[in-house]
Structures are given as structure tokens and as C-alpha cells.
Amino acid sequence: MTRWRDIARLVRAPAALSVPGDVVAGAAAAGTLRPRTLGLAGASVCLYWAGMAANDWADRHVDAVERPDRPIPSGRVRPSTAFGIAAVLTGAGLGLAAAAGGRRALAVAAPLAGAVWTYDLVAKNTVAGPAVMAACRGLDVLLGVGHGRHRAALPAALTVAAHTYLITVLSRRETTGADAALPTVTLAGTAVVAGVAASRQAPAAGLLSAWYAARFGAAQRRAVGNPDAANLRGAVVAGITAFPALQGALTARAGSPAAGVAVAGAAVVAKHLAKAVSPT
Numbered sequence: 001m002t003r004w005r006d007i008a009r010l011v012r013a014p015a016a017l018s019v020p021g022d023v024v025a026g027a028a029a030a031g032t033l034r035p036r037t038l039g040l041a042g043a044s045v046c047l048y049w050a051g052m053a054a055n056d057w058a059d060r061h062v063d064a065v066e067r068p069d070r071p072i073p074s075g076r077v078r079p080s081t082a083f084g085i086a087a088v089l090t091g092a093g094l095g096l097a098a099a100a101g102g103r104r105a106l107a108v109a110a111p112l113a114g115a116v117w118t119y120d121l122v123a124k125n126t127v128a129g130p131a132v133m134a135a136c137r138g139l140d141v142l143l144g145v146g147h148g149r150h151r152a153a154l155p156a157a158l159t160v161a162a163h164t165y166l167i168t169v170l171s172r173r174e175t176t177g178a179d180a181a182l183p184t185v186t187l188a189g190t191a192v193v194a195g196v197a198a199s200r201q202a203p204a205a206g207l208l209s210a211w212y213a214a215r216f217g218a219a220q221r222r223a224v225g226n227p228d229a230a231n232l233r234g235a236v237v238a239g240i241t242a243f244p245a246l247q248g249a250l251t252a253r254a255g256s257p258a259a260g261v262a263v264a265g266a267a268v269v270a271k272h273l274a275k276a277v278s279p280t
Contacts, residue, residue, distance in 0.1 A: 011049035015279035021247025026144030028254035029153040039100025046093030053086035130168040134161040167239035183223035204252035212245035
């Protein structure tokens with residue numbers, strides 16, 4: 001019998017704390033931060049969890065060798081159950097997006113869902129994999145715009161997409177290790193992302209951006225010194241749990257410092273929950 005704890009591991013439940021900030025950052029940039037943003041954030045979480053379940057379903061044979069402790073290869077969750085969960089969560093995400101943001105939100109949520117499934121089933125192990133994953137998170141930021149101006153939220157979307165690209169590139173070597181060049185390049189990319197998110201006109205944005213850079217950067221520096229599988233996996237976890245700090249910086253930069261600080265607070269919670277349920 002499948003337990004709720006096993007489902008939580010399947011969908012990487014704590015990692016979902018890295019998702020609502022996408023929507024908030026997009027809404028803040030477009031000037032559409034409203035109560036309905038919560039509904040769009042819920043849609044985002046559903047689509048994220050769907051992607052995690054679909055990922056494990058697609059990787060079940062590889063995981064049987066590389067990660068036998070995951071829910072499917074360990075026998076705690078059946079493959080058909082994982083696929084069903086992914087499908088139901090996808091439908092729930094699309095439904096919430098339509099309910100909270102109408103046709104315009106659905107027009108973003110639908111390609112977002114398509115990109116999620118494309119990554120898991122087609123693109124993940126190809127050269128295009130990191131770019132497709134980055135597109136998923138960029139679209140997630142635009143999902144928060146609702147009825148606002150998507151162009152205004154595009155810089156935030158591209159910044160989140162860039163961070164996602166860095167994490168995805170690192171994650172491809174988290175079971176095998178790499179040479180020091182990989183974390184060195186991603187560390188340089190992190191500095192660029194942090195610089196883009198900072199703002200002299202918004203002190204909160206600068207502080208949150210520095211927090212993001214310190215958290216993700218420290219893990220990558222360890223990987224530069226010893227780029228084995230454990231340190232690269234640690235850098236991926238740090239990148240995921242640092243998402244809220246980056247999203248908070250972007251939200252504050254857009255003129256909503258209180259919302260930015262609230263979003264960044266999820267980084268603290270995510271770090272602790274990651275010790276109980278791995279976000280990778």
C-alpha cells in the first residue's frame with residue numbers, strides 16, 4: 001500500500017516551496033500582485049509536483065540502477081500510480097490556472113504543462129534538456145502575470161530561467177561527478193544572476209540577492225574544490241533551496257519588498273525540509 005510519505009518523496013514535496021515565488025515575482029513585475037495570485041501559485045505547485053512524478057516514472061529503469069532507494073524502484077510506489085498522480089496533478093494545475101486567471105493564465109499554463117512533460121519524456125537526456133527545463137521555470141514566472149503585461153515580467157522570467165539552467169546542468173552530473181570546470185562555470189553564472197536581481201534603488205533586493213549568491217555559491221565552491229557526486233548533488237540541493245531568495249530579490253526589485261521578504265522566507269523552511277525529503 002502506497003503511503004503519503006512515499007508520495008511526498010515521489011513528488012519531492014518540500015521542493016515545491018521553490019515554486020510559488022516564480023508566480024509572485026511575475027505578478028510583482030507586471031503589477032498584478034493580487035489575492036488571485038495565490039490560486040496561480042497553487043496551479044504552479046501542482047504542475048511542479050506533476051513533473052516530479054512524471055520524472056520518476058520516466059526514469060524508473062535508470063533509477064533502478066543509480067537510485068534504487070527512490071519510491072518506484074524500491075517498490076513503495078507502483079509505476080502506474082506515479083503516472084496517474086502526474087496526470088491528475090497536471091489536470092489540477094490547469095484547472096486552478098483557469099479558475100484563478102481565466103483564459104490568459106490557461107494560455108500560459110497549457111504550454112508550461114507541455115514543456116514539463118516534454119522535458120521528462122523527451123528532452124531530459126538530450127542537449128536541449130537544460131534549456132527546456134529553464135523554459136519551464138520561465139513560463140512559471142509568466143503564469144503569475146494573469147491579465148497583466150507579460151513583457152514587463154520577461155526580465156524576471158529570464159533571470160529565473162538562467163538560474164534553472166545552471167541547476168539543471170549541475171544535476172546531470174550529480175550521480176557521476178565531474179571535473180572542476182563545471183561548477184566553476186556555473187558559479188560564474190550564479191554571480192551574473194545575482195547581479196541582475198540586485199538593485200541599488202531597492203535595498204531589500206540587494207540583500208536577498210546576496211543571500212541567494214551566498215547560499216548557492218558556497219555549495220558550488222565546495223564542488224570546485226572536490227567535484228565528486230556528493231558535492232555536485234549538494235550544489236543542486238542548494239540551488240533549489242535558494243530559489244526563494246532569488247525570487248524574493250526579483251519581487252523586491254519590482255517594488256514589493258514586503259512580498260519579496262515573505263517569499264524569501266520559504267528558503268529557510270526549504271533548507272530544513274530538504275533534510276527530511278530530498279528535493280532531487
